[in-house]
Amino acid sequence: MDRPLVPFGRPRAERADAARNREHLLDAARLMIAEHGVDKVTMDALAERAGLGKGTVFRRFGTRAGIFRALIEADERRFQELVLSGPPPLGPGADPVERLVAYGRARIRFLLEHRTLARAAIERGQPLPEGEVDMTALHLRVLLVQADPDLGEPDGLAIMLKAALEGPPLMFLASDEPRSPREAEHLLTESWRTLVERLLPQQTPADRP
Amino acid sequence: MDRPLVPFGRPRAERADAARNREHLLDAARLMIAEHGVDKVTMDALAERAGLGKGTVFRRFGTRAGIFRALIEADERRFQELVLSGPPPLGPGADPVERLVAYGRARIRFLLEHRTLARAAIERGQPLPEGEVDMTALHLRVLLVQADPDLGEPDGLAIMLKAALEGPPLMFLASDEPRSPREAEHLLTESWRTLVERLLPQQTPADRP
DNA sequence: AATATAAGCGGGGTAAAGTCCGTTTAATAT
DNA sequence: ATATTAAACGGACTTTACCCCGCTTATATT
Incomplete structure (x- = not known):
């Protein structure tokens, strides 16, 4: 008759078979992607490959895009750790403008390296794939304010700069002629630097006594 | 036996019945959207509503997204005309920085007003929906160079600024709390102004003799 | 007016995402 | 060890975009 003493603990850890099956499914997905590319990863094929039912796949990942997000x-996570506690200028310790430039360079490279998965992880519904909160917009906002406390509309600017940074690699420079990922990386990284350094006052040595 | 004398004329104008059916389909789509929203516009339902076969719908528009693009x-087109030959500062004649600000304001409003259709017009494949060429990136590039001929990487900056401008309204400020379109429009417009005016040297009266 | 032909048409067929619900089972309480 | 139950499972079912291809017709040519 007693109710559990801790009725509000987290919703009870994932069952062991569920965790095992998730790993099976992710392994199967990786193999299928390596063999035939993301397009051939259908929910039916993935379920069969992992020896599970289709319902299980959806229970675990919600949607097809959820698989690629996982x-x-x-x-x-590794990327975010480098940003939050790695060595500067990507990590804490450097001048905010330098950190913004470094973040852009790292993010562009990350997204281009993961572009196939990242694109497949975009839900056909509303927002871009974010792990609960939008780390990029948050981080950009913090650095923007650090670099210039008097900046108007830091929320709006953070949203726009996030789009400027992440949109092109995800869409792989949607416009005009095709470019190699190498060329794209260089072009975007340099453009980002220009954007950030012009947008924010350079902290020259003369500024600090 | 003779082949046509002008074998390379354009591929022969659209047949009259085809044009008529396209209008019927677009009318039907508009009605269905007004009545039940974009999600209920399925290819089958649209075909039936217009009294045509499903194959015809695909022949006319290619994909579901193609309907919304149309x-x-x-x-x-009206928007582009205002930009190319309307009154300044949106049209030609004003200072490039003013034109960039005006273009951003107009584009943000346009996309927010059309956000439902515009989102539905995004293909689940690669790029964002563009009418053959990417007018926004092109226009931004031209104005950027006019405002500052020494700007490095105008191509990359144009691509990034296009993403900064069009991404947020399309994703409707994907991140954090929901905002009303009104608030969103104001926030983005002001942020865009800040971005552009900081990015480019203000053309002060003193600069011109 | 008759003919030729490329364009258009229709609707059944396929593939794949996502839902439903009856059955099974891991984890926990007795 | 047994009972309990919430979670997990599986696979049939539904929905929808998109393909295919034999038939029809508008238009141009003679």
Whole structure:
């Protein structure tokens, strides 16, 4: 008759078979992608390959895009750790403008390296794939304010700069002629630097006594 | 036996019945959207509503997204005309920085007003929906170079600024809390102004003799 | 007016995402 | 060890975009 003493604990850890099956599914997905590319990863084929039912696939990942999001997640976490506690200028310690430039360079490279998965991880519904909160917009906002406390509309600017940074690699420079990822990386990185350095006052040595 | 004397004329104008059916389909789509929203516009339902076969719908518009692209097209053309030959500062004649600010304001409003259709017009494949060429990136590039001929990487900057301008309204400020379109429009317009005016040297009266 | 032909048409067929619900089972309480 | 139950499972079912291809017709040519 007693109710559990801690009725509000987290919703009870994932069952062991569920965790095992998730790994099976992710492994199967990785193999299928390596063999035939993302397009051939259908929910039916993935379920069969992993020896599970289709319902299980949807229960685990919600949507097709969810599978690809899960595949990127580990790398994304590593990336965020470098940003939050790695060496400067990407990590804390450097001048905010330098950190913004470094973040852009790293993010562009990350997205271009993961572009196939990242594109497949975009939901056909509303927003871009974010792990609960939008780390990029958040981080950009913080650095923008640090670089210039008097900046108007930091929220809006953070949103726009996030789009400027992440849109082109995800769409792989949607416009005009095709470019190699190498050329794209260089072009975008340099453009980002220009954008950031012009947008924010350079902190020259003369500024600090 | 003779082949046509002008074998390379354009591929022969659209047949009258085809044009008529296209209008019927667009009318039907508009009605269905007004009544039940874009999601209920399925290819089967649209075909039936217009009294045509499903194959005809695909022949006319290629994909589902193509229908929504066609619905926006007229408005998009009007917009481009205002930009190319309307009154300044949106049209030609004003200072490039002013034109960039004006273009951003107009584009943000346009995309927010059309956001439902515009989102539905995005293909689940690669690029964002563009009418053959990417007018926004092109226009931004021209104005950027006019405003500052020494700007490095105008191509990359144009691509990034296009993403900064069009991404947020299309994704409707994907991140954080929901905002009303009104608030969104104001926030983005002001942010765009800040971005452009900081990015480019203000043309002060003193600069011109 | 008759003919030729490329364009258009229709609707059944396929593939794939996502839903539903009855059955099974891991984890926990007794 | 047994009972309990919430979670997990599986696979049939539904929905929808998109393909295919034999038939029809508008238009141009003679």
